[in-house]
Amino acid sequence: MALYVQKYGGTSVGTVERIEMVADKVKSFHDAGHQVVVAVSAMSGETNRLIGLANSISDNPSPREMDVLVSTGEQVTIALLAMALEERGVSARSYTGWQVGIKTDSSFMKARIEDIDTTSMRNQLDAGGIVIVAGFQGIDDDNNITTLGRGGSDTTGVALAAALGADECQIYTDVDGVYTTDPRVVPAARRMEQVTFEEMLEMASLGSKVLQIRSVEFAGKYKVPLRVLSSFKEGNGTLITMEENGSVENPVISGIAFNRDEAKVTVKGVPDIPGVASRILVPISDANIEVDMIVQNVSDDGTTDFTFTVHRNDYSKAMAILKETAKELKARQVIGTDDICKVSMVGVGMRSHAGVASKMFKTLADENINILVITTSEIKISVVIAEKYLELAVRSLHTAFGLDAEEETQVSA
Amino acid sequence: MALYVQKYGGTSVGTVERIEMVADKVKSFHDAGHQVVVAVSAMSGETNRLIGLANSISDNPSPREMDVLVSTGEQVTIALLAMALEERGVSARSYTGWQVGIKTDSSFMKARIEDIDTTSMRNQLDAGGIVIVAGFQGIDDDNNITTLGRGGSDTTGVALAAALGADECQIYTDVDGVYTTDPRVVPAARRMEQVTFEEMLEMASLGSKVLQIRSVEFAGKYKVPLRVLSSFKEGNGTLITMEENGSVENPVISGIAFNRDEAKVTVKGVPDIPGVASRILVPISDANIEVDMIVQNVSDDGTTDFTFTVHRNDYSKAMAILKETAKELKARQVIGTDDICKVSMVGVGMRSHAGVASKMFKTLADENINILVITTSEIKISVVIAEKYLELAVRSLHTAFGLDAEEETQVSA
Incomplete structure (x- = not known):
């Protein structure tokens, strides 16, 4: 039995059908006897829709209120994914950032995670259930809702894996791994079986934007094995390792x-x-x-x-x-x-x-x-x-x- | 100086333009030297959109997850209204059900309010700011998100007014008051200047559905003067009184x-x-x-x-x-x-x-x-x-x- 933290991005949960595909995938890990914690993004397009609403009200909306607004995107996804899993007969429970206890600093729209309370997740996992966490969000010491900034769901996934001591943090995305270079430019580009954190950092900052760079730094710092895989295709993806x-x-x-x-x-x-x-x-x-x-x-x-x-x-x-x-x-x-x-x-x-x-x-x-x-x-x-x-x-x-x-x-x- | 709790329903906040009209109205009370606490519903259509997503996943979605899902509707509105007020130079702060401390029982989708912690609202009001609260939602003792059921934002408004000892709870809606009967049937129907709680209860249960019946019971029980007014027209509306x-x-x-x-x-x-x-x-x-x-x-x-x-x-x-x-x-x-x-x-x-x-x-x-x-x-x-x-x-x-x-x-x- 392993403990996996899986993160699914906006494209992977972009429609109800895709959320159901994700539920099937999560269930398959659960059925195989593993413990699974899932972090999800907002359905693709939702965050931009919300930002559009804000911008039609103010050119410079209050950062605190922006976080109240956009954090609803992930909250919708966690509820729908939990429903889809329950519909499949699997016990699942959703957690917003504040419910799971993801404490951050007070830098609205670009907060940094300071601490995660794993108690409620552990209880749910020990009871045989799946934990579904809203990515990208947390709360500060004054109970304000904060967000980690764009792409922050990757960071949530890695931080959860670090806090729980997970065996692997799996980042599901619309590519099936990290390539030697952009396949659109070099058709002969090859998926790497593995790559080191340092290499990944250099690649990410240079434009191979498979993963948010902060999540890679985080994974390196806390020695969380990170794997990038496709939500839609089978395969081993690319493992990002220390060694x-x-x-x-x-x-x-x-x-x-x-x-x-x-x-x-x-x-x-x-x-x-x-x-x-x-x-x-x-x-x-x-x-x-x-x-x-x-x-x-x-x-x-x-x-x-x-x-x-x-x-x-x-x-x-x-x-x-x-x-x-x-x-x-x-x-x-x-x-x-x-x-x-x-x-x-x-x-x-x-x-x-x-x-x-x-x-x-x-x-x-x-x-x-x-x-x-x-x-x-x-x-x-x-x-x-x-x-x-x-x-x-x-x-x-x-x-x-x-x-x-x-x-x-x-x-x- | 008076303390008003104002509740705006889904139609009143149905578009960004209408949210801006609400902001103007709230600001006018604030400018006149009053303290204002605002409770809002989801933008009209939003709750149904969310329920539609849930129903496309399950015929019988988990009630706990339904509440996680639909409570995002009001959260969007509070953020947008706070932004609109800040844009008008008025200090405003949004609060979700859990942030403001609206404690309910654990009956998902039809929870009842048990207690409201007024500390954070008082602090914000004392600092000269406007308080904006998500209607229709709360949390139970286990930090689960709950909702009060359809129309529950009225109940939130009345409960906030009771907890704060407000001078009046104003329910803004798309009608300009309570009428002697349905004006579509009797063109000569007349807006009542005031009506008693008991009469209102009898009217509400009989189909003059201007107010959610539970909110009227609540207002009667806690002796909160309740006024129904139009969000879009000037006027005194109808005052619902004890006497x-x-x-x-x-x-x-x-x-x-x-x-x-x-x-x-x-x-x-x-x-x-x-x-x-x-x-x-x-x-x-x-x-x-x-x-x-x-x-x-x-x-x-x-x-x-x-x-x-x-x-x-x-x-x-x-x-x-x-x-x-x-x-x-x-x-x-x-x-x-x-x-x-x-x-x-x-x-x-x-x-x-x-x-x-x-x-x-x-x-x-x-x-x-x-x-x-x-x-x-x-x-x-x-x-x-x-x-x-x-x-x-x-x-x-x-x-x-x-x-x-x-x-x-x-x-x-």
């Missing part, structure tokens, strides 16, 4: 992430003196522009070039701010472009293998793809290239690093 | 209620011995058929006739049961008809005035309307007549008892 896969046969690179939404800006010829980086970035940050990659190269003539990337939507704003900053700093020039993309190779195996970078750069060079910016971390190498080369770059790298799935045998008539 | 209106000028009759949904059944020639009434009614009650009027007249030849009315939908079932009972009791005959209606005159003034009944019967006789059954209570006389005479009877009585509104002066061009 590196020990086998020497394993690829150095686990996956290739990419992001089209970036723009690159460079301040050229800034005096190479302490404090320059912050003088450039503080006005950017004050304007609420998020910065992704940051690169500064060695100086030659007492000046240096400072480059960073921002979301493409913030490109013009960033350029305007930088032109002011450049004047103050007496920098030579501000240049930028928004027809770029970022490609990142991720793998814990990279740590112990030299030559990944050179092989990456050579592969790109063989395709005549010019590299504009390079940054690296222990388990990641990212490059900025012209956007038009994105597909070519990802496919070439996917093949060069041995990530392609074996082709299925074609049987001709 | 009879002392003025001698007042009409003996306050209003005329009627009901078309009845059928009449009679067991003729039953032995006039003790226990017969219960032997007739127990099988009816066991079949979940509700009985309204019951009449048994004096016996002459050692047998008597026993008549009662049931809802028209239960007519055939009641007749079938009675035929069995009649055999056992060796009764002579079972007869019945479902083309009848009930007309009731209600008024506390009736107590001290003789002659109301005779005037009523004479008025009907003058119109050649035959009376089939008569029952009376201290403040009510009801008659059963053929359904086709309903309008004629109600209009004649309305005029005869001086209830008609004065005709407005017609100005011709």
